[in-house]
Amino acid sequence: MIRTILTSLILAFAILTAPALAVAPEEVLDDPALEARARALSAELRCMVCQNQSIDDSDAPLAKDLRVLVRERLVAGDSDGQVIDYLVSRYGEFVLLKPRFAWHTLVLWAAGPVALLAGLIAIVLALRSRSRRGSQVATAGSANLSAEEEERLKALLEKRDVPGNE
Template sequence: MIRSLLTSLFLCLCLLASPALAVAPDEVLGDPALEARARVLSAELRCMVCQNQSIDDSDAPLAKDLRVLVRERLVAGDSDAQVIDYLVSRYGEFVLLKPRFAWHTLALWAAGPLALIAGLFAIVLALRKRSSQAAQTADTPVARLSEEEERRLRALLEEQG
């Protein structure tokens, strides 16, 4: 019982650990070198339907069409750069999972570091404000009780025991 449960669990874990490639057997090229290039290119291209998934991982019909198109261009003799340029000319920069660094993508590339710098700046300002408030509190003189207040306080403390 336990052995079959462990075996089932092991098989499930193996299935979860394997890559979920959506490439159908009829898409695979006969030349292993071209197929390897096609796989590398497919991993860099975004599925226009799934958006945050490569065409290599997507089961969408458009992803299949793009995988076939990549393989057709490779068989026709295009270089990897030519295949990418062709797809970018047809679908725009959005087809790339990792956008190119150019003047029109500068905001995209700069947004992360700028947000990090702004966050660090905000933390520094907050810490400075907190330390200056603590220093002001420490420098503020403590108000003394009047003689009447001190007598009443002593009387209350004596009543309490």
Template sequence: MQSKLVVAIALATALLMSAPGDGFAPSPAYAVEPDEVLDDPALEARARQLSAGLRCMVCQNQSIDDSNAGLAKDLRVLVRERLVAGDTNKEVIDYLVSRYGEFVLLQPRVSAGTVALWVTPIVVLFAGAGYAFVAMRRRRKDQPKTPTLSDEEQRELAKVLKNG
């Protein structure tokens, strides 16, 4: 009885915690520390938007907004410093790309290099399918045809089957 009550309470708590709204729903976890937050809410919102699209060079699969790595903190501070200095979002991104390369962007820009990376596997897949199709047709064509029976052989076969 008591174990059922514990399970029911745990399920109810989990349900309340996952419910949308202001209630108990957890907020997203950011690695931004209080000393990094800008006083101007508009600049802070821009900084969060920018840092959400920048890759942590240590973690490599997290944004600098989500990463606790020291380099991520340095990049978050750098983004905020550039915004306070009056840079536009594009200028901040361009500065970071010039310093760290395209890899710093979680969603890389469309360029000849990125298009080639996306198109090459598709081209190779279709080329392989085309090669397999041609090879199979050639193999069918090269196979010897099943010999047909002559009139005399057909008569003999009919006799054997009739008497058989």
């Protein structure tokens, strides 16, 4: 019983979270090679309405128009690069899900590694500071005890180490 419910829940979750490919049957090209290229290009292009989906996954009317435009350009004989360049010239670099590496996108590409490096440096510095503080406290604590306090500490430690004293 529990197994059946669990299986049903997992199946429902898998169905509901699966990406809904938005390419309508009338958009599909007859040539499988061109259709494969169109799908690959569509996966690289951002839906300008949804912004975090490719045009291949989006149901927005603009995404459909872009999918049709990509297929029209491929049928006309454009290469993949020419199709991308055409869409970038028309809609800007934002249409690309993965921006090109150029001087004006350098900040985008460098931000991740720089943030990772800064985080690692901060962790190393924090660990060094913590270990220095810990060693300073240990040496400073024992150096500041008077002779009477050291004797009392020694007696307490010896008393604690004697079996039967709990």
